[in-house]
Amino acid sequence: MTTQVTVWTEYREERSDPAVKAVYPDGIHAVIADGLRDSGFAVRTANLEEPEHGLTESVLAETDVLTWWGHVAHDEVDDAVVDRVQQRVLEGMGLIVLHSAHFSKIFRRLMGTSCNLKWREAEERERIWVVDPAHPIAAGLGESFVVEPEEMYGEHFDVPAPDALVLVGWFAGGEVFRSGCCYERGRGRVFYFQPGHETYPTYRQPVVQRVIANAVRWVGEVRFQPSTRTKDPSPTGWYLTPAPVAT
Amino acid sequence: MTTQVTVWTEYREERSDPAVKAVYPDGIHAVIADGLRDSGFAVRTANLEEPEHGLTESVLAETDVLTWWGHVAHDEVDDAVVDRVQQRVLEGMGLIVLHSAHFSKIFRRLMGTSCNLKWREAEERERIWVVDPAHPIAAGLGESFVVEPEEMYGEHFDVPAPDALVLVGWFAGGEVFRSGCCYERGRGRVFYFQPGHETYPTYRQPVVQRVIANAVRWVGEVRFQPSTRTKDPSPTGWYLTPAPVAT
Amino acid sequence: MTTQVTVWTEYREERSDPAVKAVYPDGIHAVIADGLRDSGFAVRTANLEEPEHGLTESVLAETDVLTWWGHVAHDEVDDAVVDRVQQRVLEGMGLIVLHSAHFSKIFRRLMGTSCNLKWREAEERERIWVVDPAHPIAAGLGESFVVEPEEMYGEHFDVPAPDALVLVGWFAGGEVFRSGCCYERGRGRVFYFQPGHETYPTYRQPVVQRVIANAVRWVGEVRFQPSTRTKDPSPTGWYLTPAPVAT
Amino acid sequence: MTTQVTVWTEYREERSDPAVKAVYPDGIHAVIADGLRDSGFAVRTANLEEPEHGLTESVLAETDVLTWWGHVAHDEVDDAVVDRVQQRVLEGMGLIVLHSAHFSKIFRRLMGTSCNLKWREAEERERIWVVDPAHPIAAGLGESFVVEPEEMYGEHFDVPAPDALVLVGWFAGGEVFRSGCCYERGRGRVFYFQPGHETYPTYRQPVVQRVIANAVRWVGEVRFQPSTRTKDPSPTGWYLTPAPVAT
Numbered sequence: 002m003t004t005q006v007t008v009w010t011e012y013r014e015e016r017s018d019p020a021v022k023a024v025y026p027d028g029i030h031a032v033i034a035d036g037l038r039d040s041g042f043a044v045r046t047a048n049l050e051e052p053e054h055g056l057t058e059s060v061l062a063e064t065d066v067l068t069w070w071g072h073v074a075h076d077e078v079d080d081a082v083v084d085r086v087q088q089r090v091l092e093g094m095g096l097i098v099l100h101s102a103h104f105s106k107i108f109r110r111l112m113g114t115s116c117n118l119k120w121r122e123a124e125e126r127e128r129i130w131v132v133d134p135a136h137p138i139a140a141g142l143g144e145s146f147v148v149e150p151e152e153m154y155g156e157h158f159d160v161p162a163p164d165a166l167v168l169v170g171w172f173a174g175g176e177v178f179r180s181g182c183c184y185e186r187g188r189g190r191v192f193y194f195q196p197g198h199e200t201y202p203t204y205r206q207p208v209v210q211r212v213i214a215n216a217v218r219w220v221g222e223v224r225f226q227p228s229t230r231t232k233d234p235s236p237t238g239w240y241l242t243p244a245p246v247a248t
Numbered sequence: 249m250t251t252q253v254t255v256w257t258e259y260r261e262e263r264s265d266p267a268v269k270a271v272y273p274d275g276i277h278a279v280i281a282d283g284l285r286d287s288g289f290a291v292r293t294a295n296l297e298e299p300e301h302g303l304t305e306s307v308l309a310e311t312d313v314l315t316w317w318g319h320v321a322h323d324e325v326d327d328a329v330v331d332r333v334q335q336r337v338l339e340g341m342g343l344i345v346l347h348s349a350h351f352s353k354i355f356r357r358l359m360g361t362s363c364n365l366k367w368r369e370a371e372e373r374e375r376i377w378v379v380d381p382a383h384p385i386a387a388g389l390g391e392s393f394v395v396e397p398e399e400m401y402g403e404h405f406d407v408p409a410p411d412a413l414v415l416v417g418w419f420a421g422g423e424v425f426r427s428g429c430c431y432e433r434g435r436g437r438v439f440y441f442q443p444g445h446e447t448y449p450t451y452r453q454p455v456v457q458r459v460i461a462n463a464v465r466w467v468g469e470v471r472f473q474p475s476t477r478t479k480d481p482s483p484t485g486w487y488l489t490p491a492p493v494a495t
Numbered sequence: 496m497t498t499q500v501t502v503w504t505e506y507r508e509e510r511s512d513p514a515v516k517a518v519y520p521d522g523i524h525a526v527i528a529d530g531l532r533d534s535g536f537a538v539r540t541a542n543l544e545e546p547e548h549g550l551t552e553s554v555l556a557e558t559d560v561l562t563w564w565g566h567v568a569h570d571e572v573d574d575a576v577v578d579r580v581q582q583r584v585l586e587g588m589g590l591i592v593l594h595s596a597h598f599s600k601i602f603r604r605l606m607g608t609s610c611n612l613k614w615r616e617a618e619e620r621e622r623i624w625v626v627d628p629a630h631p632i633a634a635g636l637g638e639s640f641v642v643e644p645e646e647m648y649g650e651h652f653d654v655p656a657p658d659a660l661v662l663v664g665w666f667a668g669g670e671v672f673r674s675g676c677c678y679e680r681g682r683g684r685v686f687y688f689q690p691g692h693e694t695y696p697t698y699r700q701p702v703v704q705r706v707i708a709n710a711v712r713w714v715g716e717v718r719f720q721p722s723t724r725t726k727d728p729s730p731t732g733w734y735l736t737p738a739p740v741a742t
Numbered sequence: 743m744t745t746q747v748t749v750w751t752e753y754r755e756e757r758s759d760p761a762v763k764a765v766y767p768d769g770i771h772a773v774i775a776d777g778l779r780d781s782g783f784a785v786r787t788a789n790l791e792e793p794e795h796g797l798t799e800s801v802l803a804e805t806d807v808l809t810w811w812g813h814v815a816h817d818e819v820d821d822a823v824v825d826r827v828q829q830r831v832l833e834g835m836g837l838i839v840l841h842s843a844h845f846s847k848i849f850r851r852l853m854g855t856s857c858n859l860k861w862r863e864a865e866e867r868e869r870i871w872v873v874d875p876a877h878p879i880a881a882g883l884g885e886s887f888v889v890e891p892e893e894m895y896g897e898h899f900d901v902p903a904p905d906a907l908v909l910v911g912w913f914a915g916g917e918v919f920r921s922g923c924c925y926e927r928g929r930g931r932v933f934y935f936q937p938g939h940e941t942y943p944t945y946r947q948p949v950v951q952r953v954i955a956n957a958v959r960w961v962g963e964v965r966f967q968p969s970t971r972t973k974d975p976s977p978t979g980w981y982l983t984p985a986p987v988a989t
Contacts, residue, residue: 130896
């Protein structure tokens with residue numbers, strides 16, 4: 002069954018900022034979506050300006066994996082939509098958080114921390130190293146790859162220790178960053194991937210597209226399982242949940 | 249320097265429910281606080297009915313470790329207070345989350361998940377096993393201890409995989425539970441400890457008091473370190489590191 | 496491509512001990528292998544008495560996943576074979592360690608600890624709980640399942656904290672056990688699964704066969720990737736990367 | 743009670759290689775030991791040429807924390823001594839593994855992996871970043887520090903994912919490395935710390951001495967607890983718990 006991906010972006014700077022428009026004339030989402038279609042996924046896009054930011058109950062019900070890119074409008078995302086996305090992740094939807102979306106409401110909600118980091122915009126070389134070569138997200142990447150130019154993101158990155166750390170970035174200016182971090186929250190898997198500054202053509206790089214496609218496969222692997230909890234008194238008396246839990 | 253502990257409870261059922269009052273006539277907080285004073289900590293208490301629930305900026309500024317017990321009034325806790333406690337944890341304050349506080353706003357905020365579980369109130373025997381005997385929280389516990397009677401809390405417990413799992417509970421009715429879970433969030437340490445039903449004298453048990461005292465030592469060990477980050481807010485309000493650090 | 500599984504056992508007590516022979520007349524390996532064939536895997540078996548214990552270089556070269564059951568003859572396993580199996584795991588072969596093989600040389604080698612535990616043979620009921628319901632090894636299991644009778648294995652289990660803890664066992668006599676533990680070692684994945692006493696028909700239970708089949712899929716998922724490291728042995732025998740990669 | 747540290751080195755290149763002798767005329771162990779004495783620890787040293795490499799039963803019995811530096815003579819370390827050290831770590835002794843000791847028998851024994859890495863000797867600048875600022879080993883370090891010159895150690899480092907990752911190194915040539923890794927094995931804590939090439943005065947740097955002193959405190963924190971296990975060896979030599987603990 003084809004994995005259904007929804008690519009979400011603000012789609013704002015691509016229309017308002019010439020420097021961004023020059024790199025992503027059809028929007029960042031278009032480039033991410035094309036890369037994923039080339040990898041065989043079924044892809045739709047959604048953005049901030051749409052009603053309910055394009056993330057209605059019915060869209061989420063058909064989404065196996067959601068990718069999220071945001072930058073200047075985190076605060077404009079409606080809390081009710083964040084609640085809905087979080088609930089869907091906890092039920093098993095995969096979530097891929099891209100670059101400046103480290104400060105998105107949904108990522109901070111799932112992490113419980115500030116998600117703060119250091120940054121510098123200096124057209125720098127980044128080399129990203131694979132520190133967990135057997136992880137499915139590292140498939141086909143080799144031992145390292147270069148993204149250049151890229152915005153520097155530096156430690157300390159204020160997130161919980163990842164359940165698996167797959168990628169560590171090296172920046173020419175002297176910093177390192179945990180650039181590929183895996184988490185499980187409820188039944189859902191979450192992957193944070195650091196590259197992707199809006200004025201650099203990062204998402205056009207095949208190796209970056211490969212990481213995102215690998216990540217879609219990995220976070221999308223979870224089967225949505227109906228809860229099997231027994232809600233009736235068991236005849237054996239073994240296992241009894243008499244009433245709704247902890248109301 | 250003596251660790252400063254603030255013991256927070258709702259302090260409601262102890263006044264309204266005769267069955268609870270019978271077990272904790274002076275409030276659950278009084279028993280927890282006495283146990284911690286016996287272990288040499290400086291202890292104050294706070295509860296829901298106080299202004300700002302007793303957790304003002306100045307109280308938190310003097311608190312190294314906060315213990316939290318709540319049950320029927322999670323929703324009455326003001327979001328601004330939850331924000332403040334979360335911020336203080338991220339800066340390094342220790343937090344111990346007790347029993348039914350698995351559903352507290354502050355715990356769910358720091359975990360990012362539903363924190364749901366199964367339960368049954370049946371005056372059952374619980375045996376708690378140490379699965380990480382070298383962890384400081386396990387000091388002096390032996391390989392297992394009994395809490396009886398206790399309310400059953402059963403898996404699946406919907407929390408992120410703990411950074412360290414110290415205790416696993418066994419219940420006579422057939423369930424298991426991850427009863428002692430360690431987390432790090434920001435610079436703060438968090439410990440969830442499962443026993444403590446309001447109609448059972450759990451917090452009077454010396455071994456339970458020992459676990460809580462051990463946990464105060466462990467979560468309270470973090471030194472509050474001034475951030476070394478260059479704090480020049482950029483025009484966008486983000487942080488800017490003006491020069492490459494590699495030079 | 497079909498996953499190639501090699502099912503290894505000592506195949507000794509099934510021939511020498513009537514109580515074991517009664518339950519597994521064709522050997523424990525035959526029952527495990529049949530279950531895996533029913534799940535669509537290509538399966539061969541090997542045992543202690545064969546030359547090189549049936550684990551020659553060529554057999555291992557064709558093995559994606561090795562399952563290991565041992566009990567009374569751990570010390571008879573040749574160290575050279577253990578070296579070879581360890582090397583193959585580090586290159587990416589999956590390993591499933593069953594029941595009393597907690598004390599096998601290969602498991603202790605990969606863990607670095609004593610792998611000691613407590614035990615009691617008393618025809619007890621065990622209930623195994625899923626604590627990580629989104630893990631692939633938990634697929635289709637429901638929230639718990641019963642294995643009865645089973646030998647008690649109890650904490651403390653002296654292994655490193657698992658990279659993922661999937662299953663926790665409850666025993667009627669009062670113990671708990673981390674019954675399903677995931678590890679990554681080198682490029683290989685390792686799964687320890689606790690049930691499987693030789694005088695009980697545990698491996699005939701469909702739910703137990705399901706766990707083992709799920710585990711084969713999970714540990715067998717790793718692609719063997721040729722190392723991309725520059726392989727110029729330096730005079731000391733270490734690896735040398737001749738030129739800085741940043742230029 | 744003062745923590746008793748034993749500083750172990752090969753003490754060979756300092757006597758045979760003029761380039762090493764020039765930097766460490768009294769041996770690497772002397773510099774490490776002096777730094778630890780300045781931090782208030784009780785320190786003795788031991789080396790390869792001593793009987794039993796200076797690590798007799800009685801020395802280990804009085805050792806809370808062992809630091810290990812080796813390079814050219816890993817294979818000359820007697821397996822019986824490695825067994826003894828491993829056993830002592832599993833009982834609770836702290837172990838700090840320094841630089842090229844990543845290939846020592848004791849570290850590979852405790853990790854279960856090859857512990858391989860990439861390296862280059864080019865008098866490079868290394869900057870080490872703190873990625874877990876609340877960890878006790880990071881106390882007082884600031885957000886990063888420079889070690890220059892240092893030998894490059896690069897990923898992939900073939901070790902199990904650390905229980906806590908505290909430090910990540912950046913090298914001028916383009917590599918990164920997990921430079922400060924925490925493990926728990928049995929009741930013992932293990933810390934691997936990457937800097938320390940024998941021809942560079944790394945161990946004379948105050949910040950490097952600070953990391954090692956912090957690590958001694960952290961790995962030395964474990965209390966040796968007498969096992970509470972019922973120690974009635976059964977006829978098979980396994981442990982027997984004679985009666986169900988639930989009664």
